[in-house]
Amino acid sequence: xxxxxxxxxxxxxxxxxxxxxxxxxxxxxxxxxxxxxxxxxxxxxxxxxxxxxxxxxxxxxxxxxxxxxxxxxxxxxxxxxxxxxxxxxxxxxxxxxxxxxxxxxxxxxxxxxxxxxxxxxxxxxxxxxxxxxxxxxxxxxxxxxxxxxxxxxxxxxxxxxxxxxxxxxxxxxxxx
Numbered sequence: 001x002x003x004x005x006x007x008x009x010x011x012x013x014x015x016x017x018x019x020x021x022x023x024x025x026x027x028x029x030x031x032x033x034x035x036x037x038x039x040x041x042x043x044x045x046x047x048x049x050x051x052x053x054x055x056x057x058x059x060x061x062x063x064x065x066x067x068x069x070x071x072x073x074x075x076x077x078x079x080x081x082x083x084x085x086x087x088x089x090x091x092x093x094x095x096x097x098x099x100x101x102x103x104x105x106x107x108x109x110x111x112x113x114x115x116x117x118x119x120x121x122x123x124x125x126x127x128x129x130x131x132x133x134x135x136x137x138x139x140x141x142x143x144x145x146x147x148x149x150x151x152x153x154x155x156x157x158x159x160x161x162x163x164x165x166x167x168x169x170x171x172x173x174x175x176x
Contacts, residue, residue: 016100016107033070035078040064040095042084045158049081052147052158061158062087064102067132074133077162086111086156106156114151120144122165129162140165 045053045061053061061081068076080102082092091098091105098105103113125133125141133141146159 016104016112019100033068033072033075035069036067037095037097038065038067040093042093045081046160048145049158049160052145053081053083053155055083060084062093064092075164077129077132079160081158081160082156102157111150111156113148115149115153117147117149118144125162133162133164135164 042060064080066078067074087093121143125139142163142165144161147155148157
């Protein structure tokens with residue numbers, strides 16, 4: 001499996017889809033593996049996520065947790081966080097697939113990606129990540145923290161992805 005690479009287009013994950021079109025995760029999964037929605041809950045977000053969303057220390061966030069698979073094996077943990085003021089009462093807060101994906105629903109709610117910031121970090125996996133990704137003790141992971149901002153500069157989604165390493169990321173972003 002180490003020789004297999006996952007190619008991804010970040011722009012696809014923050015752009016709304018056309019009517020009837022599958023979300024970006026599903027479209028990619030058809031070619032690469034699959035995904036499982038494992039949890040949707042209101043949680044205390046990690047410090048980096050709370051900071052990126054501009055949340056107060058005690059403020060909760062709605063999280064949608066997914067496990068990304070390649071050939072049936074977990075290769076990535078993908079968590080998407082939203083301020084409760086945006087997610088409550090919408091499909092973002094329900095444990096079900098969202099037709100067209102979260103960017104499509106967010107666009108319908110008036111939140112379109114205007115600016116995206118991504119931070120990569122290479123580090124040791126923690127116990128939860130090692131278990132979920134079937135990694136040995138001392139294994140490394142690559143994390144990607146993606147913050148999506150509206151036109152007014154306010155963040156409305158933060159994605160925290162933890163990927164098996166070694167991995168190669170290739171970026172191509174075409175701006176219209």
